[in-house]
Amino acid sequence: MKKIQLILFGIGKVGSTFINQIIQAQEVFKQQNLEIEIPIILNSSTAFVKDEGIGENWKANFEDFGIPYQVEEIIDYVNSKNWKNVVAIDATASADFVNNYTNLVENAFHIIAANKVANTLAYDEYAFFREVLKEHKKHFLYETNVGAGLPVVETLKNLHLSGEKVTKIRGVFSGSLSYIFNTFSEENKNFSEVVALAESKGYTEPDPRVDLSGTDVARKLLILGRELQLSYNLEDVVVKNLVPAYLTETNSVTAFQEQITDLDEEFQLLKSELKENEVLRYIGELDVEDEVLEVKLVKAQKENPLGALQGADSLFEIYTESYGTQPLVIQGAGAGAAVTARGLVSDVIKLAERI
Numbered sequence: 001m002k003k004i005q006l007i008l009f010g011i012g013k014v015g016s017t018f019i020n021q022i023i024q025a026q027e028v029f030k031q032q033n034l035e036i037e038i039p040i041i042l043n044s045s046t047a048f049v050k051d052e053g054i055g056e057n058w059k060a061n062f063e064d065f066g067i068p069y070q071v072e073e074i075i076d077y078v079n080s081k082n083w084k085n086v087v088a089i090d091a092t093a094s095a096d097f098v099n100n101y102t103n104l105v106e107n108a109f110h111i112i113a114a115n116k117v118a119n120t121l122a123y124d125e126y127a128f129f130r131e132v133l134k135e136h137k138k139h140f141l142y143e144t145n146v147g148a149g150l151p152v153v154e155t156l157k158n159l160h161l162s163g164e165k166v167t168k169i170r171g172v173f174s175g176s177l178s179y180i181f182n183t184f185s186e187e188n189k190n191f192s193e194v195v196a197l198a199e200s201k202g203y204t205e206p207d208p209r210v211d212l213s214g215t216d217v218a219r220k221l222l223i224l225g226r227e228l229q230l231s232y233n234l235e236d237v238v239v240k241n242l243v244p245a246y247l248t249e250t251n252s253v254t255a256f257q258e259q260i261t262d263l264d265e266e267f268q269l270l271k272s273e274l275k276e277n278e279v280l281r282y283i284g285e286l287d288v289e290d291e292v293l294e295v296k297l298v299k300a301q302k303e304n305p306l307g308a309l310q311g312a313d314s315l316f317e318i319y320t321e322s323y324g325t326q327p328l329v330i331q332g333a334g335a336g337a338a339v340t341a342r343g344l345v346s347d348v349i350k351l352a353e354r355i
């Protein structure tokens with residue numbers, strides 16, 4: 001039996017669903033000769049530790065027995081246990097937490113991340129972290145960074161590493177913005193109401209401005225570009241920001257949520273300009289030959305693939321030399337706690353095969 005210890009940072013929507021999926025899949029893991037445990041769970045201030053792995057009562061135990069912590073103390077504690085296969089799962093959206101990645105890898109942790117920040121740091125830092133991973137022979141998996149549970153990163157990487165020439169990637173990369181524009185285009189609701197609905201369904205980032213500003217889509221575009229070994233930075237992406245500057249600058253999410261009704265009039269006007277067979281779509285596009293990375297709001301015909309998307313579906317069209325004018329298409333739920341957590345579990349299984 002191969003034993004794997006998961007140290008879970010972030011127990012919000014994705015993290016807590018991940019715990020439940022891991023607990024429920026124990027029999028399936030055993031059939032694969034795997035024993036997968038979560039001995040430590042943490043939010044931004046509190047850690048709960050149970051060496052033999054947390055169980056079904058983890059939420060109550062976290063409340064009752066959680067203790068304040070520093071990441072360094074967690075690393076020391078894990079080292080003292082001599083566990084053989086330790087994986088840090090990053091289910092936070094925190095830039096601060098990413099500062100710990102190098103230290104974690106130097107202390108024998110593999111990393112699996114839903115958090116996109118590490119892959120969108122300045123290119124030098126991105127490249128440096130790859131060197132650290134190589135030096136310490138550790139793995140870093142992040143399939144859920146793009147398209148939640150959809151197999152986008154791995155598909156693109158496999159195409160590229162097998163010598164296929166990828167010429168363009170285009171599509172609706174954001175599950176929340178897909179849901180927002182699907183619902184807003186079809187239903188008689190204010191834009192602000194639809195954004196609140198997307199938040200309540202767990203599709204948005206913890207700060208919905210990260211989606212509405214185009215940052216989340218720009219990050220995904222950059223991550224895919226870097227899989228093609230293109231050394232772009234976030235600043236290279238031309239982004240249509242849907243959040244006016246004065247709302248971006250307000251510092252709390254709550255303040256933004258209170259003022260988001262300011263956007264209603266502008267979006268109602270955009271909607272009134274649509275023809276009967278048109279919907280709004282927020283798309284990302286990477287044109288490899290023309291070196292264009294762009295994130296923009298467009299009108300799409302309902303009958304074409306972009307326009308026909310439903311719910312929180314994302315769609316990735318990958319154009320390559322072999323596929324010619326008919327792109328390889330990956331489509332399905334692009335956001336949501338269940339699909340994202342399952343993507344993380346799937347990364348754990350992939351990692352288990354490699355170690």
Ligand SMILES: NC(=O)C1=CN([C@@H]2O[C@H](COP(=O)(O)OP(=O)(O)OC[C@H]3O[C@@H](n4cnc5c(N)ncnc54)[C@H](OP(=O)(O)O)[C@@H]3O)[C@@H](O)[C@H]2O)C=CC1
Binds near residue numbers: 015043115
């Ligand atoms: N929702 C989705 O569909 C998808 C999400 N993702 C990514 O998954 C990640 C998590 O999203 P989601 O679950 O919705 O977010 P939530 O806001 O629901 O949860 C975030 C969790 O991270 C914790 N956290 C924040 N900072 C730190 C820190 N420095 N150290 C340890 N824990 C910390 C928070 O703790 P506290 O409460 O104390 O702040 C909270 O438990 C994000 O990076 C997101 O981009 C990726 C694909 C799809």
Ligand SMILES: N[C@@H](CC=O)C(=O)O
Binds near residue numbers: 145147173204334
């Ligand atoms: N907020 C993101 C979640 C997945 O990455 C999205 O809307 O796509």
